Amino acid sequence: MIYVDKLRKEFKKTIKDPGLKGSIKSLFKPKSEKVVAVSDISFEVPEGEILGFIGPNGAGKSTVIKMLTGILTPTSGTCTINGKNPTENRKSYVKEIGVVFGQRTQLWWDLPLRETYGVLKEIYEVPEDSYKKRMAFLNEVLELDSFITSPVRTLSLGQRMRADIAASLLHSPKVLFLDEPTIGLDVVVKDNIRKAIEYINRQEKTTVILTTHDLADIELLANRIVMIDKGSNVFDGTIGELKTKYGQIRELCFETDSPNAAQALGYEKHFGFGEDELSLEAEGKTVKVRFNSSVVPVSDMLSYTLDKINVSDISVKDADIEEIIRRLYKQGVE
């Protein structure tokens, strides 16, 4: 369905020395360097899948999405979506995709929301009867009714995002690209939007590619994640696979009357943890120990702890995805 093969994008960046002097110098003697935003990324997405596309700020996520949607022309490599090349068959290609950039809007700012859909209907050549059905469907899923007659400029961010998603779905696209669709939204609206995306994916087998910084989006929606950093692929697999591969981190949390004793437990010495494999955090009576369970099994940690000190209310938490991602991002930066 979507094949991305060694996609690469380079930008030319002019280098200026700081200050006005530098600006003037660069006017007469421009210097530029090549910046590789995306280097040789490959992945595939089968029909009907929701793919979570994640990575730290500046990793190249948006650049990839922009190449897949035909906005940017790749420096090298190919992407084929529904058998089409986004930059070569642009006009027929974009009829089959929907695009939402959370930071931008494609709605007519000054006019009532309904007017936008009327124009998009003509742009995408949606026949009258299917337009009516489609609007009824989108109204139901995204609850547009209460603000469809209001000018777009008066909509709240949550309403605007729902309206933008509806606009991208009006022509029943086969693939939906969502670049940070939940950015800046409150919990309830986020939830509504996730439900809507999931519903549409299930109902219409729409393939969805989603970038986000909210990992709840990923956990609740994505069948698979592709993670990139500094323009390269660092992980491609399901959330389960991510957890088994990187997620051997467990958190042991207990309460004790003698927190200093916890400090003195000496896990490193006893078990021989390496750096990065153990962290200890004490806050009042509560002590949190994060450790790599592939080095030391949870049961050993538990029995050792219980042997050494007096403990009340002990719990062991599974690795949560946020922790994994945080570690991965950090590793990438170093």
Add this chain to the structure above:
Amino acid sequence: MKKIKRMFKIHRIFMAQEFKRMMEYKGDFIVGIIGFLLIQLSNLLFLWIIFSQIPNLMGWSMNEVIFIYGFSLIPKGIDHFFFDNLWAIGHFIVRKGDFDKYLTRPVNTLFHVLVEKIQIDAFGEMLTGIALVCVTAPSLGASLSVFRILIMLAIIPFITLIYTGIKTITASIAFWTKRSGSIIYVFYMFNDFAKYPATIYNRFVQNIITYIIPFALTSYYPALFILKGENPLFNLGMPVLASFVLMGAGIIVWHKGTRAYESAGS
């Protein structure tokens, strides 16, 4: 044929959208109309004062000079009215990454940009131009046959494309430099030379405004034929040829530019 029908339809829809947008802010719209009527009135007054001081210019009578000036305003106004959005390309659409929107829609990007907005202020240029031509035409009556008036009407769309073509080429530069508002402005301002008979300038300027930035083709040369019946092959052929060359070059540069477009970070 179907394609052309679709283009007209989309054009009509965008125009309707623009009018609705203007109606959304009625106060602004009404004040704008009053302001623009006042400006046009003072422009006419100013022109009348100037031209009444110059009875003739290098062998052109005052009425002929006014006719050339008026005629130059009509295609300029049409281009300004319909295709003003190119300025926005040079100033901010490319720089801010807002061009993304056009690339994700199944419509030719240049066409979409051209027809998306209208510039109501341009109405003044068109009205002034038509008024000046109509006022001076009767006194030039002897030379103006019905045939020549028809030719004049027929050549207006081509001359409009000379303007649009030059604006398209200069606006496209923004795809590489991110901003080309000043470049559009500099080239566009050459059309000030077009207001007067080209013979009043020296050879150098004449050559530039005839062959390089050919704004003389937008009024002086067509007027040579319309008023004096001179050399129709050059005086009419050149503007038509220039419109094809410039608009063609504009389309090519534009599409090369969209491939170099770099969007903006988000």
